[in-house]
Amino acid sequence: MIVRTLQQTGQTARRVEAETWNSVRMLLKSDAVGFSFHITTIYANTTTDMHYKNHFEAVYCIGGSGEIEVQATGEVFPVTPGTLYVLNKHDAHQLRAHTELQLACVFNPPLHGTETHDASGAYPLEATAIAE
Numbered sequence: 001m002i003v004r005t006l007q008q009t010g011q012t013a014r015r016v017e018a019e020t021w022n023s024v025r026m027l028l029k030s031d032a033v034g035f036s037f038h039i040t041t042i043y044a045n046t047t048t049d050m051h052y053k054n055h056f057e058a059v060y061c062i063g064g065s066g067e068i069e070v071q072a073t074g075e076v077f078p079v080t081p082g083t084l085y086v087l088n089k090h091d092a093h094q095l096r097a098h099t100e101l102q103l104a105c106v107f108n109p110p111l112h113g114t115e116t117h118d119a120s121g122a123y124p125l126e127a128t129a130i131a132e
């Protein structure tokens with residue numbers, strides 16, 4: 001069994017920083033359960049463009065308030081505590097945080113650990129595992 005806390009995991013290399021967010025990757029490919037699980041904080045008053053061409057992602061909002069736009073259709077959905085959105089079609093999307101957002105995110109296939117967005121907002125399929 002794997003048992004970890006956000007507090008402890010956040011003090012390791014599993015905490016990854018980007019311009020508009022940080023993410024504590026509590027489960028990674030190296031944990032060998034077939035998905036990765038992250039607690040992501042999106043900073044207030046930011047806009048993040050993402051397009052996970054190589055992954056499926058499920059995102060559950062724990063706290064904060066924002067909205068998500070599906071680039072292909074222009075549809076906009078509120079993101080508030082209790083909302084789940086799933087990028088089941090590798091949808092290009094823009095996440096706008098009105099306040100700081102706390103999100104629980106699951107990726108399939110699992111991330112290796114060091115991924116940050118490329119210019120198109122994607123993560124590569126292969127990446128370097130974090131050193132632990």
Ligand code: 9YT
Nearest residue numbers: 021023038040059103105
């Ligand atoms: C919602 C979202 O995808 N934010 C970007 C960070 C990502 N969740 C990650 O790498 O943990």
